[in-house]
Structures are given as C-alpha cells and as structure tokens.
Amino acid sequence: MRADLLVLGAGVAGVYAALAAEARGARVLVVSKDPLPAGSTAWAQGGVAFPLDEADLEDHLRDTLTAGRGLVEEGVARSILEDAFRHLERLRALGVRFEEPPAREGGHSRPRVFHLGGDRSGLFLLQALLAHLKGPVLEGYMALSLLRGERVSGAVLLGPSREVVRVEAGAVLLATGGLGRLFPVTTNPPGATGDGLVLAWRAGAVLRDLELVQFHPTALPDGSLVTEAARGAGAVLLNALGERFMPRYDPLAELAPRDVVARAIHQERVNTGRVLLDLRGIPDLERRFPTVVASARALGLDPLREPLPVAPAAHYLVGGVRTDLWGFTGVPGLYAAGEVASTGFHGANRLASNSLLEGLVMGERAALAALEDLAWERGEALPLARAEPGALEGLRRWMGLEAGVVRRKEGLLAALAYARGLPLEELAPQEGVRREEVEAGHLVLLARLLLAGALLREESRGVHFREDFPWPSGRPYHTEWRGERVERVWV
Ligand SMILES: Cc1cc2nc3c(=O)[nH]c(=O)nc-3n(C[C@H](O)[C@H](O)[C@H](O)COP(=O)(O)OP(=O)(O)OC[C@H]3O[C@@H](n4cnc5c(N)ncnc54)[C@H](O)[C@@H]3O)c2cc1C
Incomplete structure (x- = not known):
C-alpha cells in the first residue's frame, strides 16, 4: 500500500x-x-x-x-x-x-x-x-x-x-x-x-x-471517570468522616488543579479510609451527566441518592x-x-x-x-519487542503501588527491578505475531523508561510527587530519553 x-x-x-x-x-x-x-x-x-x-x-x-x-x-x-x-x-x-x-x-x-x-x-x-x-x-x-x-x-x-x-x-x-x-x-x-x-x-x-502521568482525581472503582465538570457544577468531595476537605488543601477547593485534588484525595484515603464525591447538589444531574450516572448505575450505585466512592486513576x-x-x-x-x-x-x-x-x-x-x-x-x-501478556498483572500492581500519585526512591527502584526482570524478546515484524504480545512488550519497555525517568526527577512538580523530594527543584528540567540514555535537560 x-x-x-x-x-x-x-x-x-x-x-x-x-x-x-x-x-x-x-x-x-x-x-x-x-x-x-x-x-x-x-x-x-x-x-x-x-x-x-x-x-x-x-x-x-x-x-x-x-x-x-x-x-x-x-x-x-x-x-x-x-x-x-x-x-x-x-x-x-x-x-x-x-x-x-x-x-x-x-x-x-x-x-x-x-x-x-x-x-x-x-x-x-x-x-x-x-x-x-x-x-x-x-x-x-x-x-x-x-x-x-x-x-x-x-x-x-x-x-x-x-x-x-x-x-x-x-x-x-x-x-x-x-x-x-x-x-x-x-x-x-x-x-x-x-x-x-x-x-x-x-x-x-x-x-x-514520561514520568509525568496525570492521575484523574475522581474515577469510580472500575476506572470510569467522573468528569471534572461535575465538580465545576457543584459536586463536593467528602472523606470517610463526611467532612468536606478540599478547602483545607487549596483556596479553589474542588476546582483546584488536578494534581492538588488527586493528592488531597490520596491523603484523605490514607487518613480516613475512603473518599466520596457527592453529586446530589447538581440540578438536573441525569440530563447533564448521563455518562456518569450510567457508569455509577452499572456498578450498582445511585448518584441521585448517595455519594460515590472515588479514587485517582491514570x-x-x-x-x-x-x-x-x-x-x-x-x-x-x-x-x-x-x-x-x-x-x-x-x-x-x-x-x-x-x-x-x-x-x-x-x-x-x-x-x-x-x-x-x-x-x-x-x-x-525496525524490530519490535514482545512480552508475555500474563506479565502485565504483576507489572501493573507495581506501577499502581510505586509509580502512582505519591512516589519515593525505594519504591521506584523496586518497581524498576521488577520491570527489568521481565523477559522481552526482540524480533522482526512477522506474520502470526499477536497484538497482545506486542502491546505487552510496549508496556514493559515503557515501564522501564517511565520508572527510570521518575527516579531521575528528584523533585515534586505538577503531576509528579516524590515524598523524598517534596519541593520543585530551583530550575525546571525535562527528562529526555535518547536511545538507551536518559538525562536531565534544563529549560
Ligand atoms: C475518560 C477520558 C476523559 C477525557 N476527557 C477529556 C476532556 O473532557 N477534555 C480533554 O481535552 N481531554 C480529555 N481527555 C483526554 C483526551 O481525550 C485525550 O488526550 C485525547 O483524546 C487524545 O487524542 P489522540 O488523538 O491523541 O489519541 P486517542 O483519541 O487516544 O486515539 C488514539 C488512536 O490511535 C490508535 N492506535 C493506538 N495504537 C495504535 C497502533 N499501534 N496502530 C494503529 N493505531 C493505533 C487507537 O486505536 C486510536 O484510534 C479524556 C481522556 C479520557 C480517557
């Protein structure tokens, strides 16, 4: 063609x-x-x-x-x-x-x-x-x-x-x-x-x-999203004690930038066990947010009657x-x-x-x-890499635990060691290769690059939060992969 x-x-x-x-x-x-x-x-x-x-x-x-x-x-x-x-x-x-x-x-x-x-x-x-x-x-x-x-x-x-x-x-x-x-x-x-x-x-x-992955603050347990617009329309976040907590984290409260809201939700989940999004104050909820209402109902939840459990998702x-x-x-x-x-x-x-x-x-x-x-x-x-699709379950668990909203050196190192230990086979594109194997190969490779980038970024900035480096560095930089090498490039 x-x-x-x-x-x-x-x-x-x-x-x-x-x-x-x-x-x-x-x-x-x-x-x-x-x-x-x-x-x-x-x-x-x-x-x-x-x-x-x-x-x-x-x-x-x-x-x-x-x-x-x-x-x-x-x-x-x-x-x-x-x-x-x-x-x-x-x-x-x-x-x-x-x-x-x-x-x-x-x-x-x-x-x-x-x-x-x-x-x-x-x-x-x-x-x-x-x-x-x-x-x-x-x-x-x-x-x-x-x-x-x-x-x-x-x-x-x-x-x-x-x-x-x-x-x-x-x-x-x-x-x-x-x-x-x-x-x-x-x-x-x-x-x-x-x-x-x-x-x-x-x-x-x-x-x-690559380490800069934005986590949406409010996903339902299956990953379906509750759009930001819902908070724009008046939905409020509550912790397990029923307290509205966002005003304590940012003057814009529920309308603060995503990274702030995602970390606040993470923190409140750690402190109190869970976080809920209350959409009941939104007039005309079903007409304005039909997808949200349908996703919640598919999980057996009714947003017109009860606040929904939410958590950050990639x-x-x-x-x-x-x-x-x-x-x-x-x-x-x-x-x-x-x-x-x-x-x-x-x-x-x-x-x-x-x-x-x-x-x-x-x-x-x-x-x-x-x-x-x-x-x-x-x-x-050019060659492609393939991996066992079955390897992804373990890899994803590591990514969720150590490369999520809050990161730290030891966790990133452990996740990287895991990703590096997964077998990757390099081959020429050919008949009979399976889509799932190639996708798995991509994800294993990208996990290695992302985790190494997250280690190199020894600061907290935007969507990337390092517990061990909680502040932004003096001068901003990019992390850039050229071939097998990753380096900081100052702006
Ligand atoms: C649930 C959700 C809600 C969002 N809400 C908003 C929003 O309200 N506003 C906003 O601005 N952004 C939003 N975003 C982000 C935004 O939707 C995406 O960033 C944007 O749509 C990406 O567009 P894209 O064209 O780059 O890629 P996509 O729309 O992701 O399209 C990728 C295409 O590439 C194809 N593809 C992938 N790999 C291959 C391959 N190897 N070979 C051939 N084809 C391939 C896929 O099949 C698909 O056709 C949202 C994202 C999600 C997931």
Whole structure:
C-alpha cells in the first residue's frame, strides 16, 4: 500500500490531521488499531477549552502556565491558544454545535470549556470529524513498527487475521494516544498501550518526561471517570468522616488543579479510609451527566441518592515524543500530534480540556508540515519487542503501588527491578505475531523508561510527587530519553 501521508491513530489528532491533509489534495491513509470511534477521544467527557476572546487568551495562557508548574513553554502555549479561535470557527463550519454557555473546570479562571452532548463531548466531536473524512480508515490494523532508512518512510501493520501489511508513505504522523493501560486503574480505553512512543523511540526520536502521568482525581472503582465538570457544577468531595476537605488543601477547593485534588484525595484515603464525591447538589444531574450516572448505575450505585466512592486513576500522559511547534519529531519523515506528543504546552501538568484543543491545533499543523516534507525511499522495518501478556498483572500492581500519585526512591527502584526482570524478546515484524504480545512488550519497555525517568526527577512538580523530594527543584528540567540514555535537560 502507498499513501502520501500515513496517519497512525484515529482519535481527534489523527482524524483532524487527515481532514487537513485531504483538504490539500493529499492521499491519506488513516489506521486505527481499534474499531471506530476509537481512542481516548471517544471517551472524553469534559469538553474542549477555547479562549473566549482576545482578552481571555491571556487568562487562558496564565491558567495553563499555572497548572504546568514552570515547565510550560510559553511560546508554544501562546501559539496554540492563538490558533484556537480559527479552529473553533472551522469546527462550527463543519457543523459542530457546541453547547452554550461554556462550562468552568478545575484550574480554569473562567468558564471556557465547550461541551457537546452533555458529557459525551469527545464522542460527538469525533463523529462529526469522521463524517467529513473522505479517505479510508483501516480499522483493526495495528502499527507494529516503522520503516526507516534515511527517513521514516512507512510502517508495518498487523491485520485482523494476523497478516502483515507494509505501507509506504511520503511521511508518517503518529497520533496513537497515551499509555494509561500501564496502570492497574485507568480511565483510558484498552488500546492505550503507548505503541506510538515505542515506535518513535526505536526510530530515533526523543521521549520526554514520561514520568509525568496525570492521575484523574475522581474515577469510580472500575476506572470510569467522573468528569471534572461535575465538580465545576457543584459536586463536593467528602472523606470517610463526611467532612468536606478540599478547602483545607487549596483556596479553589474542588476546582483546584488536578494534581492538588488527586493528592488531597490520596491523603484523605490514607487518613480516613475512603473518599466520596457527592453529586446530589447538581440540578438536573441525569440530563447533564448521563455518562456518569450510567457508569455509577452499572456498578450498582445511585448518584441521585448517595455519594460515590472515588479514587485517582491514570488518565493522561503529559510527556511523550518530543516535537516542535509543527509536530516534527526531529527524525526525517516522522511527525507526532495529540497525547503521544510532548510539545511543551502542558508543562508538568495538563490543564483540564486543553488536550482536545492541542490535538486539533497540532493535528492540523503536523499534517501541513508533513505535506511540505514528502519523499519516498524504501526503508527497513525496525524490530519490535514482545512480552508475555500474563506479565502485565504483576507489572501493573507495581506501577499502581510505586509509580502512582505519591512516589519515593525505594519504591521506584523496586518497581524498576521488577520491570527489568521481565523477559522481552526482540524480533522482526512477522506474520502470526499477536497484538497482545506486542502491546505487552510496549508496556514493559515503557515501564522501564517511565520508572527510570521518575527516579531521575528528584523533585515534586505538577503531576509528579516524590515524598523524598517534596519541593520543585530551583530550575525546571525535562527528562529526555535518547536511545538507551536518559538525562536531565534544563529549560
Ligand atoms: C475518560 C477520558 C476523559 C477525557 N476527557 C477529556 C476532556 O473532557 N477534555 C480533554 O481535552 N481531554 C480529555 N481527555 C483526554 C483526551 O481525550 C485525550 O488526550 C485525547 O483524546 C487524545 O487524542 P489522540 O488523538 O491523541 O489519541 P486517542 O483519541 O487516544 O486515539 C488514539 C488512536 O490511535 C490508535 N492506535 C493506538 N495504537 C495504535 C497502533 N499501534 N496502530 C494503529 N493505531 C493505533 C487507537 O486505536 C486510536 O484510534 C479524556 C481522556 C479520557 C480517557
């Protein structure tokens, strides 16, 4: 198979990128490991954050910088927010009808989060984008590895009958989402196994700040999410003694940035045994939050009558494949956008609902940059790693215990020793390999990288909290993996 642009992933970043490339007459092939609508995008509840007007741009930027705790690249953030207006108009022109007025969410100083379908924002957005896509989407095909010579020139895919398909392309855009499935409790869908990170790393791209994983403060026991917007609408957090505790931790109380709320919940769970979210004060709860109500009922809980048990769950990869403002990874022919990428927009902590916005803006930019940079060559398939899927249970337990909301050196070392002890087999992509084995290989590899990054980050900043280093270091730094080496890179 051949395409101008090969887009791996069909969430917001991949589909919006494909639309932009198609609009310029390019032949685009989109690949999705899972049937559509797929990815975290389809599960996003809160909405998309857009600055309301020019004046609000400065406030939105300030909120983004505050949440990002010294690691946001201000120029990157400003440029993404400046582009946001154009994308809001474009989406409206595509027929997307956001609800009015926009809502307020944690860390935002104003109500600027735009919803669709109540708490089904991501699904409705993705469906609207997919409706405009002309070209094919290969559903059920998993990218196993990239083709690489002088540049990245395509990918090897694993088809639904375990056949191997080679796709050659003028450029490749990774839009494969995050790695939540590395953790025992996560809000992410089953396909969030960090594939794109491993593919990019093997092709020579830099992986940055992998230890910066955002934990959503309020997930139900099965990982289903109670959106931040619920707290924006008036839900309150209670400890096992029935006390409302958030005002003791932050003046913004329930609307404090996510890392603050997640740690407060962790602490109250340690101190009192459990934490509950009381949604009963929200008028019209069933209409406004149908997904939350349905998820709770599926667990036999009734949010109209009782507060719900909640705990933090792995939610969003703040780090990722390092890119520039055009989604370029530094490896010729390879671009990345969306959650898999690290642009510098989120710093050390993503502001709620800034990720769908980033997926739109960077998806389009990466597609346009890639189209300027098309070239064909015949590359060799890079190797892949496979591991026993059964190994993941133990690994996830370690990740939950030692790489969660609160971390410390001894625990990280023990988890790393465990991850390093798990067998990983390296092989060329070939017929008959199983998706689960490759995903397990990715997760084992990523656990090793993430844990080593978490050890190297001897500070607490944003989503990363070290009990043994409770303060941020004097000067902020990134952790960057280049090949087998990880190092601090000061900003
Ligand atoms: C429950 C939940 C709620 C959220 N709520 C919000 C919100 O309200 N607002 C907000 O801004 N953000 C929210 N987020 C975060 C946001 O949804 C994601 O960061 C964003 O949707 C990621 O988009 P993406 O296009 O990068 O990747 P995804 O939407 O995750 O899409 C990834 C795509 O890549 C495919 N893929 C993966 N690996 C491979 C492979 N090897 N080969 C081929 N295809 C592959 C998948 O099948 C999928 O098609 C939420 C996340 C979750 C999980």
